């Protein structure tokens with residue numbers, strides 16, 4: 001409701017890449033927002049555009065990325081608002097962000113430079129973004145390592161990322177990302193490479209830290225179970241399109257887009273071992289052959305024919321804060337309205 | 343009523359696989375990684391046998407040892423399909439060739455496993471040609487077409503190159519290749535891990551169908567317990583190279599006996615947001631296999647550990663066809 005309570009507002013994000021095989025659309029007119037202290041889960045299949053969406057928020061996509069002129073990425077900080085799209089140089093980015101956005105990358109090693117110790121990287125970051133002295137930055141970094149549950153933080157401070165186990169490295173990454181006290185944390189598949197028992201530790205750690213620091217998180221994963229356990233709201237992506245978003249309970253209990261329904265039906269559930277596993281028919285189309293109309297129509301079990309093939313469905317609301325982009329919802333809403341009128 | 347006890351297709355006794363490490367000391371025995379230690383399992387013919395455990399617990403190594411593709415340090419592996427029987431620990435070269443056509447592997451990564459310069463037909467036909475199973479090109483083609491059809495690949499697909507296929511289709515190609523020699527035993531190592539959920543179900547259903555139709559036994563290695571619960575009829579849980587629990591799937595999931603199995607099941611993220619905080623959290627991480635703790639290998643993370651757990655390694659105990667290696671399982675079940 002209250003617009004200025006948002007921390008991040010992404011409007012009409014459209015992102016294309018020039019490739020050898022032609023221009024592909026990786027993100028198509030996507031809008032979402034994150035409030036302070038809120039965890040927004042972004043879920044979707046491999047290649048649906050989750051990582052490039054995340055990288056857009058820090059303008060980290062490579063040179064072959066083309067953003068549409070309508071794209072707006074507004075970051076609202078206490079004293080000012082910036083449109084990240086308007087920032088030209090990476091220097092400008094750095095100043096504008098002022099350590100207010102941090103990112104945990106999907107590739108476990110990407111967050112750390114291989115030849116610099118974890119401690120030196122944490123200190124360097126703090127020196128850029130805060131007015132801490134070297135001594136204070138060091139002390140604070142060790143405190144952060146301790147805070148995320150790393151044993152022997154003094155020792156780990158002097159180690160390289162490759163010397164740590166997967167779980168420890170993930171914790172160190174979180175410690176580094178949080179040390180500048182960001183307002184927004186972008187976490188791209190932070191638990192995917194971890195074993196379930198370690199994943200549980202990291203999820204609980206992140207939830208605790210949100211409470212303590214009050215930052216907003218964009219949490220990316222392809223695992224709906226992880227979303228259910230971490231997110232307040234969820235946005236579902238398919239082939240570069242957002243197709244459903246809403247409060248996590250609502251979306252998981254009443255999925256309304258045929259793709260979200262299919263995704264949930266395809267999950268093997270532990271409480272019913274006799275339930276057959278139902279795949280979503282067909283394969284994900286190549287980004288070079290994006291379907292016209294609704295991007296899901298080639299796999300949709302209930303599609304309406306011509307309308308789905310030719311017209312891109314708009315979002316319609318199915319419950320408070322729960323919106324779905326599907327012609328079928330349009331139709332049923334219209335029918336409901338007709339019933340209400342007659 | 344009285345179940346006929348079938349001869350197991352694969353049976354191991356006290357199987358161990360140790361990898362030597364480069365020695366850092368001048369004296370004393372060189373250090374080893376005990377990737378698999380003292381594992382005894384029976385895999386029945388025609389069964390879907392699941393193997394679960396965290397990264398580094400030894401699943402792949404055990405699977406490879408059963409295919410005679412990892413060095414067996416100690417113990418026995420017997421293969422017996424009714425027609426032939428081999429003792430893998432001292433198998434003749436000729437028998438090994440015969441074993442290779444009866445025991446196959448489906449790779450984890452459908453992208454890396456398929457040669458980009460071969461057509462799908464040639465990829466599937468290769469094992470037949472290498473092993474000299476078919477006598478003529480016609481016979482090879484017929485076998486390839488039969489198995490391709492079972493894996494829902496058509497003639498058009500066979501002419502193409504693997505890069506033109508999606509992940510799910512590539513995995514079906516890998517499956518066809520593994521099955522073309524008509525094996526009795528197949529190790530599927532994380533065969534659906536790289537696939538998206540919406541597609542994974544399709545490959546799992548295919549594996550199940552083929553397993554029933556061809557009567558093969560699968561060793562299905564996976565870190566995804568929900569998947570294992572749905573496709574396997576038997577499950578073994580590994581921790582740090584040891585087998586800690588083995589049971590029929592339903593029994594394992596409804597009444598797990600080992601504290602590690604319980605924690606593992608509890609850590610699977612629930613689809614219900616209101617379950618947050620209910621999971622039983624395990625502290626710490628899996629210890630290094632080069633320096634495992636004494637006694638029960640799980641004692642460093644087990645909240646039930648007592649003195650005996652720290653000094654004595656628990657043995658596998660069997661009750662009602664359900665094996666568990668924990669000093670305290672009985673009293674914990676009663677509690």
Ligand SMILES: Nc1ncnc2c1ncn2[C@@H]1O[C@H](COP(=O)(O)OP(=O)(O)OP(=O)(O)O)[C@@H](O)[C@H]1O
Pocket residue numbers: 017018019024026044045046047048049050051052053062064106222287
């Ligand atoms: N630099 C690039 N140049 C060209 N295409 C790109 C580039 N980066 C990403 N893409 C393409 O954009 C699409 C979206 O990729 P993205 O990495 O965001 O997917 P994702 O949803 O994060 O998938 P995953 O779950 O596998 O991480 C893909 O088709 C990908 O191949």
Ligand SMILES: Nc1ncnc2c1ncn2[C@@H]1O[C@H](COP(=O)(O)OP(=O)(O)OP(=O)(O)O)[C@@H](O)[C@H]1O
Pocket residue numbers: 361375376377395396397398399400401402403404565631
């Ligand atoms: N060829 C090898 N030489 C030395 N050590 C090895 C070798 N292969 C495996 N190991 C070690 O043996 C242990 C078991 O490895 P294995 O690959 O069997 O585990 P896994 O359960 O399959 O794990 P993941 O789930 O990560 O695939 C690990 O500690 C591994 O580092």
Ligand code: SF4
Pocket residue numbers: 600601602638639640641642644645646647648651656667668669670671
């Ligand atoms: S033997 Fe002891 S330490 Fe090991 S699982 Fe049982 S109770 Fe825990």
Ligand SMILES: [Mg+2]
Pocket residue numbers: 050051052106188
């Ligand atoms: Mg990604």
Ligand SMILES: [Mg+2]
Pocket residue numbers: 401402403
């Ligand atoms: Mg493995």
